[in-house]
Amino acid sequence: MLKYIARRLLLSIPVIIGITILSFIIMKLSPGDPLANFINPSISMEDLEISRQALGLNDPLFVQYFKWIGQVVRGNFGYTYSGNHSISGLILERLPNTIILTLSAFVLSFVLGIPIGVIAAVRKNTRVDYGLTFFSLVGVAIPSFFFGLLVIYFFALVLGLFPSGGMINIRAGYTGYAYFKDVLHHLILPAIVLSLGNIASVSRFTRSNMLDVLKEDYIRTAKAKGLRNKAIVYKHAFRNALIPVVTIFGLSIPFLFSGAYITESIFNWPGMGQLGITAIQNREYGIIMALNLITATLVLLGNLTSDILYAIVDPRIRH
Amino acid sequence: MKPSNTTPGSPLPSNKKPLLQVKDLSVKFRTEEGMFFAVEHISFDLEEQKTLAIVGESGSGKSVTSLAIMQLLAENGKITSGEIFIDDEDILKLSQRQVQHSILGKKISMIFQEPMTALNPILKVGEQIMETIIEHQGASRKEAYAIALDTLKQVGIPSPEQRIKQYPHELSGGMRQRVMIAMGLVTKPKIMIADEPTTALDVTIEAQILNLLENLKETYKTAILFVTHDLNVVADIADDVIVMYCGEIIEKGPVADIFETPRHPYTIGLLATMPSLDNDNDILPTIRGVVPNITKRPTGCYFHPRCDHAMPQCAQRSPAVFQVGQQAVKCFLYEQDALGVQDGPGVQDGPGAGEVNHG
């Protein structure tokens, strides 16, 4: 078990180095001189050259990479072109909001996706199964922005049940429990929109795992022992089918972060995705790269966690 | 004795009431090309403390028969006719819930071929044994634990206190099969079905397991239905034998009689292919041809395309079952002299010698 975890940790070292290199390359490929914004006619070419030198822009690429990495591990992602804000500051401001949204969607995906998949599998080839399977396919197939717009249209604009965007009602100035309730009220629609695709994939995955497991010899053994259907399905089949589901804990993280870009922009949710969209519009490459690097690292950690979880739930790896 | 149309009576006239009675059982399977019989008109009795072996090649329907009794057929399989009596109760007339509650694991249990895949990989072996006791005897976990431990000892597992806490993958193949047997025994059922329980094991372990089954049969007064393709195993363990071919019983009788004077040309061929110590032929004879696929069975007697004694009528209709001594044979060769006259192909001489191809 410890050996397995150590191996996984070791394997992720080259991956994390690769992530930083790829981020660095993309950043270097971005068009425009980082100093272009500061250029004003009164600065002479000599002065510009001096500041380039000072910023290390004339160093060989690998030296630049190590300097950049040195800053990054200290949490310094540089400053925005416009306004000279600290990028880390901007991100830190929004990170919690994105985490609230993605974490809710994450929980929703599994809390709803797993039971839907199990029910569909147990009721295989019945109307319930067909209905749930169809729902899951629609969930995978619907463009998330379209679903988001539909949800806002019906639940916010037509029915007026939920706010159409934002995270808090600024004018109300809530505090304490009222504030929490207000955030929750704003959270429900974007969390549903963000999780829909994931609910659908989790339930499809659970269903097919469950069907595979139900064909296993040990299920036949359990039946031969005269156990009740409930014990056969939940004790013998479900627990085995759940093991591979753990692997998509990790896989769903990049999916949710991608989705957050769109969901946050539709719902005006003040998170990293919305920051990213603004950054795209303003060509703030520094922000985009920082977001890339941070999410890639989070995804890597997520994968690592799900691999370790896998080892914990599967006794064959545990030993 | 008159030939009955489909099935003979019990091969061994006996006063004992059979524990398990299968009457005219037929199972159909749905395939992409339609519905086909996997087994047809199977009838047999199993008595207390007896071992009945069902022998046949793969595709003969021997496993389907045992799974049908346990009502564990795959989704595309269906029992189309017949009765299965356990303690004078036709279990096919019971609801699924009743079968689970009062038959499976309680009156009848099953040991499967591959103990690795037949045991749940994520549950400790103790848990897998205990759950049957808890389910059927309403025992507390503590009681169940004690019984499970005791049963593990009975099946010869060393240091059961440690083994009971282990997962299947931590045990060797032989140990796993002992666990399977313990699982089947733990509620002391009167009937045990063993479906090729030693096929996945090597020869020394096989002998140990067979020995164990033999002893347990004595201790627990169990009847065993032993499904196998291995005639050596049959000779070791069985009292009576059923030979199956293409989903039908083609011969049945006491093991000594069948091995001494096999009647059906297929049985004769099968016995001739059996490797034995006193047979110094290096090359084992084989029966020519192959077992036909379930979807492409011939007309008449299913064996006739491979049979050296085939007569014109064999291709036209299915033979009835004839009683010859203690044996029941489904073959036209025994139509005239069904009683006692040994005119059929013998194993030592007569036409039986030409029954097999060497090579």
Place this chain on the structure above:
Amino acid sequence: MTLFKKNSFYDFAYKRFKKNKLAVIGAAVTLLFVVMAIFAPLIAPYEPSEFFFVEGQNVYNKYAPPSDGHLLGTDSLGRDVFSRLIYGARVTMMVALLAVSISTVIGTFIGLITGYFGKLVDAIFMRIVDIVISFPVLFLLISISTIMKPSIWIVIFAIGFVSWTSTARLVRGEVLRVKQLDYIVAANACGSSSLKIILKHILPNILAPIMVQITIGTAQAILMEASLSFLGVGVQQPTPSWGNMLMDAQKLLVLRDMPWIWIPPGIVNLLLVLAIYFVGDGLRDAFDPKQ
């Protein structure tokens, strides 16, 4: 998968596929969209970028509700929504198919060599796959699209470049499985060249799962293109795409009062992706004899 004779394997699969109603419906709907894309100029009443004016005035006929002249009304610039929808099918399909071709070629190539040669090659490429999949797809797409000047070709390249990893993993797994088959072990033992073994023995054996992956990949590529275009970094105006047709719906006014502008492109997008998924699921079930 057991070793069927090739033809009978595909015959059986075809039979099974035909029996699957949803898959057949999906195939029909997909075909309908393909026809629509090919014959767009014949079906669409107007040019996709043609501007319309309010009758008798020198003012664009913006946000006009559906009428006889404009089946689905006009958009924020006074263009016919229905015509843009039909031409959008062209753009969507072209982007998706080309992108999937790129990802299939890259993914199959990498999957084949990593699965076949194993060891160091495998270790290196699988770490590269790990690196690429650590970036959320949309993040990579956005990065690529922002670095380069957005154009339809950049979108195609970006989607293709980002989505090869799942094909590579799939092919690698299949190769590892097929490599165990007796006749490939035999071919190896007989000293056939690696290239010959890969092309003649391995590739034909793993074609079925690759076909399924291509189908699913196409559906995913359509969704990626739509998302990128919706966010403004994909297909650019005035070229119509089902994604960029929904951009206007981010305005509250359009979202609330002009559903004809955003609902139809959303629906056709959903329909096409759903249809392709049905086909993909149908293919998977048809190829998998277990089911």
